[in-house]
Amino acid sequence: MKKSLLSSLLVFGVLLSFSAFAEEGNNPLPKREKPNFIKACASSQENASCSYTRRGDGTLVKGTCIKGKNPRGQEVLGCSEDGKTFPVPPKTANRK
Numbered sequence: 001m002k003k004s005l006l007s008s009l010l011v012f013g014v015l016l017s018f019s020a021f022a023e024e025g026n027n028p029l030p031k032r033e034k035p036n037f038i039k040a041c042a043s044s045q046e047n048a049s050c051s052y053t054r055r056g057d058g059t060l061v062k063g064t065c066i067k068g069k070n071p072r073g074q075e076v077l078g079c080s081e082d083g084k085t086f087p088v089p090p091k092t093a094n095r096k
Contacts, residue, residue, distance in 0.1 A: 035055070035078075035087070036052040036053060036054065036055060037052050037054075037061070037078045037079045037080075037087040038070070038076055038077070038078050038079075039052065040052035040065075040078075040079040041065035041076075041077035041078055041079050042077075044065045044077065045065065045077075046065055046066065046067055046077060047064060047065065047066075048064070048065045049062070049063075049064060049065075050062070050063055050064065050065050050079035051063070051079065052079050061079065061081050062081070063079045063080045063081045063082070063083060064079070064080055064083040065077045065078070065079055065080075066078065066080045066083060066084070066086060067086075068080075068086025068087075069086070
């Protein structure tokens with residue numbers, strides 16, 4: 001009796017999980033937050049002054065918004081420390 005009750009609860013839990021997964025648009029991965037150097041220029045124009053806090057070491061970076069390409073190949077503005085080189089986000093442990 002206990003086994004069948006536990007089995008029923010387990011199956012119910014699995015079905016409930018699949019139901020919630022289906023309602024979320026079948027997207028198993030959460031949307032990744034934009035890097036700080038891109039967020040720093042989100043409401044700016046090219047050549048505008050910008051600043052952001054570097055993830056990892058917390059350094060305040062001051063620079064200029066320049067055009068560059070994100071990993072998907074889309075053109076975006078990013079805050080460049082030297083005004084020439086488009087920043088590249090640091091690799092994190094959970095990315096490959």
